[in-house]
Amino acid sequence: xxxxxxxxxxxxxxxxxxxxxxxxxxxxxxxxxxxxxxxxxxxxxxxxxxxxxxxxxxxxxxxxxxxxxxxxxxxxxxxxxxxxxxxxxxxxxxxxxxxxxxxxxxxxxxxxxxxxxxxxxxxxxxxxxxxxxxxxxxxxxxxxxxxxxxxxxxxxxxxxxxxxxxxxxxxxxxxxxxxxxxxxxxxxxxxxxxxxxxxxxxxxxxxxxxxxxxxxxxxxxxxxxxxxxxxxxxxxxxx
Numbered sequence: 001x002x003x004x005x006x007x008x009x010x011x012x013x014x015x016x017x018x019x020x021x022x023x024x025x026x027x028x029x030x031x032x033x034x035x036x037x038x039x040x041x042x043x044x045x046x047x048x049x050x051x052x053x054x055x056x057x058x059x060x061x062x063x064x065x066x067x068x069x070x071x072x073x074x075x076x077x078x079x080x081x082x083x084x085x086x087x088x089x090x091x092x093x094x095x096x097x098x099x100x101x102x103x104x105x106x107x108x109x110x111x112x113x114x115x116x117x118x119x120x121x122x123x124x125x126x127x128x129x130x131x132x133x134x135x136x137x138x139x140x141x142x143x144x145x146x147x148x149x150x151x152x153x154x155x156x157x158x159x160x161x162x163x164x165x166x167x168x169x170x171x172x173x174x175x176x177x178x179x180x181x182x183x184x185x186x187x188x189x190x191x192x193x194x195x196x197x198x199x200x201x202x203x204x205x206x207x208x209x210x211x212x213x214x215x216x217x218x219x220x221x222x223x224x225x226x227x228x229x230x231x232x233x234x235x236x237x238x239x
Contacts, residue, residue, distance in 0.1 A: 006043075006143075006146065007033070007037050007043050008030070008033055008037075010043055010047060010143065010147070011033050011036075011043070011046055011047065011050065011069075012025055012033075013176070014047050014050050014051065014172065014176070015029075015050055015069055015072070017175075017176065017179060018050065018051065018054040019054075019065065019066055020065075023067070025069060026068060028068070028070065029068060029069040029070070032069055032070065032073060033046075033069070036076065036080075039080075041076065041080045042083065042150065042154060043147070043150060044147060044150050044151050044154065044169050045076070045079050045080055045083050046076055046079075046080075047147075047169065047172055048079060048165065048168050048169045048172060049072060049075040049076040049078070049079040049080075050069075050072045050075070050076070051168065051171070051172040051175075052075055052079070052168065053071060053072040053074075053075040053076075054066070054072075056075075057071070079165075082162075082165075085160075086158045086159060086160040086161075086162060087157070087158055087159060088159060088160075105163070106163045106236055106239065108155070108156075108161055110239060111155060111161070111163065111166070111236065111239070112152060112155060112156055114236065114238075114239050115148055115151060115152040115155065116152060118148060118232055118234050119145055119148040119149055119152065121232045122141050122144050122145045122148065122231075122232070123141075123145045125141055125229075125230055125231065126138055126141035126142050126145060129141060135184065136180055136183065136184065137180050137181065137183075137184040137229070140176060140177055140180035141177075141231075143176070144173050144176065144177055147169075147173050148173065148234070151166060151169055151170070163236060166236065167235065167236050167237075170234040170235055170236065171235070173234055174233070174234050174235065177226075177231055178222050178225070178226070181222075181225045181226065181229055181231065182225065184229065185225060185228065185229070189228065190225075193221065193224045193225065193228070194221065196224070197217060197220045197221055197224065198217075200220070201213065201216065201217060201220070
C-alpha cells in the first residue's frame with residue numbers, strides 16, 4: 001500500500017527523472033503536491049499527468065528546460081477533472097453498460113486479471129531480490145507493485161474505464177523500471193547485450209535512417225534487459 005510519504009516521493013522521483021537531471025523541488029512545489037494530496041488527487045493520476053506534460057514539452061523540442069512542478073499543474077488539474085467525471089455512477093453500472101464493456105478491445109475483467117497477474121509477478125520478483133540484495137532495483141519493484149495495486153483498484157471502481165489512460169500510466173511505471181534496470185545491470189553485461197544487439201541489427205543498419213536505427217536498438221536493449229532480470233511487460237498490448 002502507498003503511504004503518506006510515498007505520494008510525495010513518487011511525484012518527486014517522476015518529475016526529477018523526466019526532467020533529466022537532479023533538481024530539488026522548491027517549497028512552492030511541495031505545497032502544490034500537498035494541495036493535490038489534500039484534494040484527493042490519486043497518485044496515478046498525478047504521475048500520468050506529469051508524464052504527459054513532459055511528453056508534450058519534449059515533442060515541441062523547446063530549448064528551455066522545465067524548472068518547476070508548476071509547469072505540470074494545468075495537466076494535473078485536467079486529468080483529475082476527467083478522473084472525477086469517470087467516477088460518476090461507478091456504483092450504478094447497468095447490465096447494458098456491462099454488456100458494452102465486454103465488447104471493448106480490453107474487457108474490464110481481462111484488464112484487471114492482467115494487472116493482478118503483473119502485480120503478483122513483480123511482488124515475487126521483489127521478494128526474491130530482497131533475499132540477496134535490497135538495492136535500488138528491489139525498491140523500484142516494490143514501488144511498481146504499489147502503483148499497480150492503486151491502478152487495479154481504480155480501474156475496478158470506475159464507471160467509465162479508460163484503457164488509453166491506463167496504458168499511459170503503465171508506460172510511466174515501465175519507464176521507471178527500465179531506467180532502474182539500466183543502472184542495475186553490470187557494465188560487462190550491458191556491453192555484452194549491446195554488442196549482441198548491434199550484431200543482430202547489422203544486416204539491416206544500412207537500410208535504416210539514424211533515428212529509426214536508434215529507436216529499434218533502444219527497444220531491443222530494453223527488451224533484453226527486462227528479460228535478463230525477469231521483469232514482465234505491463235502494457236495492455238501484452239495481455
